[in-house]
Amino acid sequence: MSTPTVLFVCVHNAGRSQMAAGYLRAFAGERVRVLSAGSEPADSLNPVAVAAMAEEGIDIAGAVPELLDPDAVRASDVVITMGCGDSCPVFPGTRYEDWELADPAGRDLETVRGIRDEIRARVEALVADVLAE
Template sequence: MTRPTVLFVCVHNAGRSQMAAGFLQHLAGDRIDVLSAGSAPKDEINPVAVQAMAEAGIDITHNTPKVLTDEAVEASDVVITMGCGDACRFYPGKRYEDWQLDDPAGQDIEAVRPIRDEIRTRIEALVSDLLETPQA
């Protein structure tokens, strides 16, 4: 059985997708491969997202925003977009989910905590689904 690969995509790859990738790596360990990218990546991760994740015991300080590539999508079993609209390409044959989450950009920690917590809840459900469903 091969490990499933999940790709998280948001425009800047600096907040939501980085938090989701951090949670998935933390909760699934080496049972799921994790990628994240953005259609227009920033130079660094949102420091408030880093702070919010640190409060949850997860260090994402060494992650860097990456540009979305065709190769990353092709290598992924599940592609989860987060508010990138038409800026994220669609590939037939992939499992897609679009998570409607507020953008943490420009928000303070009080506003980012609920976004972080919603992402964690969704990641916990995703881990259960991927690890309980036999992979083809």
């Protein structure tokens, strides 16, 4: 069986998608290839998202927002968009999910912790699901 690829997409690739990617890397290790991108990538990560993940022992500070590339979508087994209505290219045979999540941009740490915890629960379920296939 080949290693499944999961792509997380949000507009700025600076908060939600980076937190989800951080969790998936931490939970699945080398068993899943993890990508994240944005339709309009920010210049840098949301520092509050970085701080919220650091509380979990996951360092995403070195991640860089990347522009969504149709080839990344084509190469992915699962594409997860983050409640931001992204226009994502659709390819047959690719599984798509949309996670309705609040945008952590401009929010305080307490609010971002709630978003982080919701992402963690969804990623835990995703790991079990993707590795069971």
